[in-house]
Amino acid sequence: MHVDEICAYCRSFPGACERFPFGPTALVFAVEGRMFALISLGSVPPWVNLKCNPEWASALREHYPAIRPGYHMNKRHWNTVVLDGTLPHSLIREMIRHSYECVIAGLPRTLRECYRKELSQLQL
Numbered sequence: 001m002h003v004d005e006i007c008a009y010c011r012s013f014p015g016a017c018e019r020f021p022f023g024p025t026a027l028v029f030a031v032e033g034r035m036f037a038l039i040s041l042g043s044v045p046p047w048v049n050l051k052c053n054p055e056w057a058s059a060l061r062e063h064y065p066a067i068r069p070g071y072h073m074n075k076r077h078w079n080t081v082v083l084d085g086t087l088p089h090s091l092i093r094e095m096i097r098h099s100y101e102c103v104i105a106g107l108p109r110t111l112r113e114c115y116r117k118e119l120s121q122l123q124l
Helices: 002-011 054-063 089-105 109-120
Strands: 016-019 024-031 035-041 049-050 067-069 078-082
Touching: 002 016, 002 024, 002 035, 002 089, 024 089, 035 067, 035 089, 049 089, 054 078, 078 089, 089 109
Parallel strands: none
Antiparallel strands: 016 024, 024 035, 035 049, 049 078, 067 078
């Protein structure tokens, strides 16, 4: 999956906004100010940090060499996904959606319910 496809997918989530808080090569996608994806645009190959529940994060790392503990992140809750072409696109999309869902789970109840309702109406 190419970076432009990942960016387009991240933009499609309800309330998603993009910014460059860490410099011109670190693109962050967030909802309500909370990051769900950080894409390194200056790396070859590029990579993306995604939030993940600890059990699934560990299982993914064991099964896929391109998935590593989160670079400069809480390694228990974040994975770095190297975009080297070895991972199925469906898995990358699933991990991005999971990251978004992890982030909205921590929002206040009214916001969380609103975003979950919007998300359920989309074909993501």
